[in-house]
Amino acid sequence: AQSVTQLGSHVSVSEGALVLLRCNYSSSVPPYLFWYVQYPNQGLQLLLKYTSAATLVKGINGFEAEFKKSETSFHLTKPSAHMSDAAEYFCAVTAGGYNKLIFGAGTRLAVHP
Amino acid sequence: NAGVTQTPKFQVLKTGQSMTLQCAQDMNHNSMYWYRQDPGMGLRLIYYSASEGTTDKGEVPNGYNVSRLNKREFSLRLESAAPSQTSVYFCASKERGIYNEQFFGPGTRLTVL
Numbered sequence: 001a002q003s004v005t006q007l008g009s010h011v012s013v014s015e016g017a018l019v020l021l022r023c024n025y026s027s028s029v030p031p032y033l034f035w036y037v038q039y040p041n042q043g044l045q046l047l048l049k050y051t052s053a054a055t056l057v058k059g060i061n062g063f064e065a066e067f068k069k070s071e072t073s074f075h076l077t078k079p080s081a082h083m084s085d086a087a088e089y090f091c092a093v094t095a096g097g098y099n100k101l102i103f104g105a106g107t108r109l110a111v112h113p
Numbered sequence: 114n115a116g117v118t119q120t121p122k123f124q125v126l127k128t129g130q131s132m133t134l135q136c137a138q139d140m141n142h143n144s145m146y147w148y149r150q151d152p153g154m155g156l157r158l159i160y161y162s163a164s165e166g167t168t169d170k171g172e173v174p175n176g177y178n179v180s181r182l183n184k185r186e187f188s189l190r191l192e193s194a195a196p197s198q199t200s201v202y203f204c205a206s207k208e209r210g211i212y213n214e215q216f217f218g219p220g221t222r223l224t225v226l
Contacts, residue, residue, distance in 0.1 A: 009153065034214060043117075043203055043217035044156075051212040090155060098211040099144065099163050100171070103155040 002027045002095040006104035013111055019078040021107045023065075023091035026072065032094040033074045034101065035065055039087045047089070050074060061085070086111045114139050117218035119204050125224045126194045134189040134221050136204030144207040145187035146215060147171075147179060149200040156203065162187055164209075194225045 007022040025031055032051055036044040048059025055067045065076045074091060088108045092101040117138045126132055138145065143164045148156040148171075158171030160179040168179050176198060178190045187206075191198060201222050205215040 004155075032211060036217075041220075043219045044205075045217070046214045049212070049214055094211065100146075100158060100161060101215060103157075105153055105155040 002031070002093050002102045004091050004093050004102055004104035006089075006091055006107050008107055009105065010108050010110065013081045013109070015083055015111055015113055016080050019063075019076070019081045019085065019109065021076040021089050021091075021109065023074045023076065023104060024072055025074060025091070025093045027093055027095075032098065033065075033067065034092045035059065035063070035074075035076050036090045036092065037087050038090065038106075044090065047076070081109075081111045083111050083113070085109060116140065117204055117206055117216055119202075119218040119221050121221060122219070123222050125226065126191075127226050128195060130194050131190065131192050132194065132223075133191075134202055134204075134223075135186070136188065136218060137186045138204075138206040138216070139185065140206060140208070140216065141184070142206035142216070143184070143209045145181065146205040146207070147177075147187070147189045148203045148205065149173065149198075150203060150220075151200050159189065159202075194223075196225045199223060199225045 003026045005024045034049045035047040048057045050067045058064045063078045091104040095102045120135045146161040147159040162168045162181040165184045204218040207215045
């Protein structure tokens with residue numbers, strides 16, 4: 001069965017600092033992985049997705065993630081945090097014959113001046 | 114394109130009342146999904162419809178029913194609401210294909226007293 005673990009329910013960084021949000025997955029089949037962002041009182045928006053074409057994936061707003069099969073990880077990074085990055089971030093893995101997604105519990109990112 | 118739309122945005126029910134949450138998408142997607150979001154638990158799949166005419170249970174289907182009315186519309190019904198169903202409900206849609214991401218609606222915030 002597929003599952004996703006996001007380490008750290010809350011992460012706080014200073015503006016301009018590196019952002020690192022951790023995601024580890026478990027999958028019995030080759031996984032496809034997604035990062036979504038949720039701003040307050042909104043739905044989820046896709047940040048980036050891993051589809052096996054390349055292990056380093058670049059997304060919107062300067063975010064990127066690296067797929068590491070040996071570590072079963074897909075951590076999200078951004079070199080320099082902006083105040084506008086404050087949101088909740090969800091990692092997800094495909095399941096159920098690739099028809100469904102299994103979401104992690106989410107990481108709330110706070111950015112302070 | 115409006116994308117995925119949900120009605121209502123907010124709803125307060127008393128225990129035992131029934132209601133239907135509506136979802137529509139204008140992207141001609143084959144698959145549609147209903148999730149609930151609770152603090153610290155990420156998004157959990159209630160029901161999904163891989164294509165018009167089919168529906169399947171997700172992780173937490175108890176207390177809910179769904180109808181795929183046509184390709185555009187997928188409704189979620191609570192027959193007898195309970196306080197445990199207080200949550201934010203999201204509808205999503207996806208085009209067929211293992212690499213394709215899900216697109217989310219803005220959500221319905223439901224409170225059951």
